[in-house]
Amino acid sequence: MxxxxxxxxxxxxxxxxxxxxxxxxxxxxxxxxxxxxxxxxxxNDRTWCFWDENNLFDEIVSKKWNQAVFANEKFNRVLELTPYQYKKINxxxxxxxxxxxxxxxxxxxxxxxxxxxxxxxxxxxxxxxxxxxxxxxxxxxxxxxxxxxxAQTKFPLIHQHFIGWFIKSKEAVFTPNCATFMDFSVEQKGNTRFMYVLPTSENEALLEYTLFSKDLLSKEEYESEIQKYIKNLGITEYEIIEKEQGNIPMTxxxxxxxxxxxxxxxxxxxxxxxxxxxxxxxxxxxxxxxxxxxxxxxxxxxxxxxxxxxFHKKDKFWFYDLLLLDILSSKNELGSKIFSSMFKSGNSTVIFKFLDEETPIWEDLQVIWRCPKMMFVKALIKRLLKL
Structure with missing residues (x-):
């Protein structure tokens, strides 16, 4: 042996x-x-994306974006990512x-x-x-x-599940230097649903229909929503170059x-x-x-x-994440409202730094205060009774 x-x-x-x-x-x-x-x-079974201000694995980064869009049915905001760039690795x-x-x-x-x-x-x-x-x-x-x-119920489990199409379109509708981080303008259907778009040229992009929810969908539902989104972009002809799908546990x-x-x-x-x-x-x-x-x-x-x-050290960010998952687990339709409140007018650099778990408490508060306060207060009370 x-x-x-x-x-x-x-x-x-x-x-x-x-x-x-x-x-x-x-x-x-x-x-x-x-x-x-x-x-x-x-x-090439997957792609990874992340925001970075250094040179993390820059030798294999296939695409970088200096801007990103956050949108819902009421507003559309272009985020200047400096000092970050949004990066993609195959x-x-x-x-x-x-x-x-x-x-x-x-x-x-x-x-x-x-x-x-x-x-x-x-x-x-x-x-x-x-x-x-x-x-x-x-x-x-x-x-x-x-x-x-x-097997347990104390800590909720939500899935980030998606299907993505990398397409090449006849029409030049994409902005190569601007990714779509979250577009909640798609119909929510009682969930947290958004489109995620990574353009590589004016007529090429990866489009992913993504959910943060407990239950997965049929393949046909993901792909039907992608087709609707492509049509709404004004694309009449396109070919699918590649497909990908994934399911990431969020807990x-x-x-x-x-x-x-x-x-x-x-x-x-x-x-x-x-x-x-x-x-x-x-x-x-x-x-x-x-x-x-x-x-x-x-x-x-x-x-x-x-x-x-x-090895492990539990920190404040673990607890922040736990409160969000508690909310999305019981009221999954609130995801758009929560993320929109953060990104509508918040400092995007601070938000990304916060999501990277690198903010001191006074910057945490800049992000947290923008979120719907009452739902987090209720989640906090319920969570404290469980811990």
Missing amino acids: QHYHYIFTGSGLSALMTVYELLLSGKFDDKSILLIDENTKKV GLDFYELVFKKISEHKNIHFLNQKVVDFTELGNHCVVKTEQETFTCNKIFNSIYNPEVVT CYPFWKHNTKNVINIGSAGGWTKASTGYTFKNASKKSKALVQFLEKSISTSLDMTDFRK
């Missing part, structure tokens, strides 16, 4: 981010590392970047198999695939188990309570997705850097003192 220092069960965004940070650190070259995933990561470009880096290190291996079980046994762990069994010192698990969340469930001394849950399995927005890429980058710094402080050349139960 082969033994490794670290085994990653799953090799999605957060796992690859963490391995990438381990390599950049240079302090883990003596650690044998195994990534196990049934997906070979050789296709999944395959990220996979290729990380696996090229991995190929330069003999201590890291990838296994294309399905993990069926893992467990901690005293001071070591066991990982089983459909074909083999391995032992290791530490497990980094990114395999999301929805039953962990659905403040305390996944970290399932961490043990030698097993840590990362990615969606660890609550690394920003609960109030579903954004993942920037959060995964921050969390992976923090995790590697935590490991660096916990290890020495002769002794590994890492205890994953000590």
Whole structure:
């Protein structure tokens, strides 16, 4: 039975981010590392977007926008994003970047198999695939188990679910330097529903029909709404170049309570997705850097003192997100009102900084005061009775 220092069960965004940070650190070259995933990561299966004022993975950013539109049925506002830019990364470009880096290190291996079980046994762990069994010192698990969340009612679960079409139109209707961040002018139908548009030229764009809600729709309903939106843009002829779809869990469930001394849950399995927005890429980058710094402080050349139960720190932003999800869980139709109140006249730089969880309390209040106060007061009272 082969033994490794670290085994990653799953090799999605957060796992690859963490391995990438381990390599950049240079302090883990003596650690044998195994990534196990049934997906070979050789296709462009998703895109990630994020706002950034630095150069985060700029070498693989495929498109940048300096402006973004927020709209509902009553107003349309163009947001100047400076000092941020809104950026897009294709999944395959990220996979290729990380696996090229991995190929330069003999201590890291990838296994294309399905993990069926893992467990901690005293001071070591066991990982089983459909074909083999391995032992290791530490497990980094990114395999999301929805039953962990659905089996309880204390913390709500909402899905960010969407279908997107990348189209090329006959008419030049898009503004290449301006993304549509949220367009709530679409019919809400008792939910939080919006269109998300990422133009790459005057006649090419990705259009995603997106919901923050408990229940998913039929494929036909998503695509029918995309067709309506395309027609309303004045497009009469177009071809669909590519399609994508996704379902991102949005919850403040305390996944970290399932961490043990030698097993840590990362990615969606660890609550690394920003609960109030579903954004993942920037959060995964921050969390992976923090995790590697935590490991660096916990290890020495002769002794590994890492205890994953000590990694997570709960903060104010977790509680802010929890209140929003409480509201959307009970009254899902209020999403447009809440987000519109923030973006109608608020300072967009402060809002994005707030959503990045980088604001001090006085900037938190600049955003919070713009939200409908009574619904949050009621949510606060109900939540305090639950905690």
